[in-house]
Amino acid sequence: MYNTQMQHLIQQLLVQLGEDPLREGLVKTPERVETALKFLTSGYDADVDTVLNGAMFSVDYSEMVIVRDIDFYSLCEHHLLPFFGKCHVAYIPNGRVIGLSKIPRLVDIFARRLQLQERMTNQIAETIREKIEPLGVAVVCEGTHLCMAMRGVEKQNSYTMTSAMLGAFRDNARTRMEFLELLKLRHNTIVQTALPIPVGVSHLDD
Numbered sequence: 001m002y003n004t005q006m007q008h009l010i011q012q013l014l015v016q017l018g019e020d021p022l023r024e025g026l027v028k029t030p031e032r033v034e035t036a037l038k039f040l041t042s043g044y045d046a047d048v049d050t051v052l053n054g055a056m057f058s059v060d061y062s063e064m065v066i067v068r069d070i071d072f073y074s075l076c077e078h079h080l081l082p083f084f085g086k087c088h089v090a091y092i093p094n095g096r097v098i099g100l101s102k103i104p105r106l107v108d109i110f111a112r113r114l115q116l117q118e119r120m121t122n123q124i125a126e127t128i129r130e131k132i133e134p135l136g137v138a139v140v141c142e143g144t145h146l147c148m149a150m151r152g153v154e155k156q157n158s159y160t161m162t163s164a165m166l167g168a169f170r171d172n173a174r175t176r177m178e179f180l181e182l183l184k185l186r187h188n189t190i191v192q193t194a195l196p197i198p199v200g201v202s203h204l205d206d
């Protein structure tokens with residue numbers, strides 16, 4: 001009765017959870033879940049070069065560029081549950097910049113897949129380094145992980161912080177501090193923390 005293998009698997013999952021997949025509210029659930037999961041993992045099919053195509057420019061500008069408070073929504077690869085929050089991206093151009101509107105698109109590409117927040121943070125930073133070879137790149141992500149919050153592993157209002165600092169942001173403490181001050185993060189502790197900023201609570205083992 002289901003159109004695809006994935007819908008069949010989701011129907012089986014409902015049965016294993018003790019549900020009746022034929023009751024009214026669940027009849028179309030496999031179809032909806034498939035549509036949702038395909039969107040939430042659409043980053044696998046997205047091509048960075050296509051997204052950035054035509055949006056990298058030569059400029060004579062070497063001050064720090066910051067795009068802050070980029071919303072991201074991702075799925076924890078250990079529990080298939082959402083983690084989401086804000087991502088802040090900075091770089092110091094070395095002759096080339098990326099159109100500002102493309103930075104959130106870049107974040108989406110890496111968020112929309114099964115992820116670890118640490119890996120996502122690194123992938124965003126490494127991609128910017130690779131594409132425009134700036135003097136430095138900094139990415140800071142603060143995320144709420146439902147796999148921890150919903151299970152009571154961690155207090156509900158806590159955040160997991162991750163950072164990737166490349167080039168000038170890694171080598172020059174003053175540059176790094178300037179970035180962190182400009183962010184004025186909700187958590188003042190980050191400004192005082194020596195890098196790398198530790199991840200809140202590890203849930204890698206459970």
Ligand SMILES: [Zn+2]
Binds near residue numbers: 079148
């Ligand atoms: Zn998890």
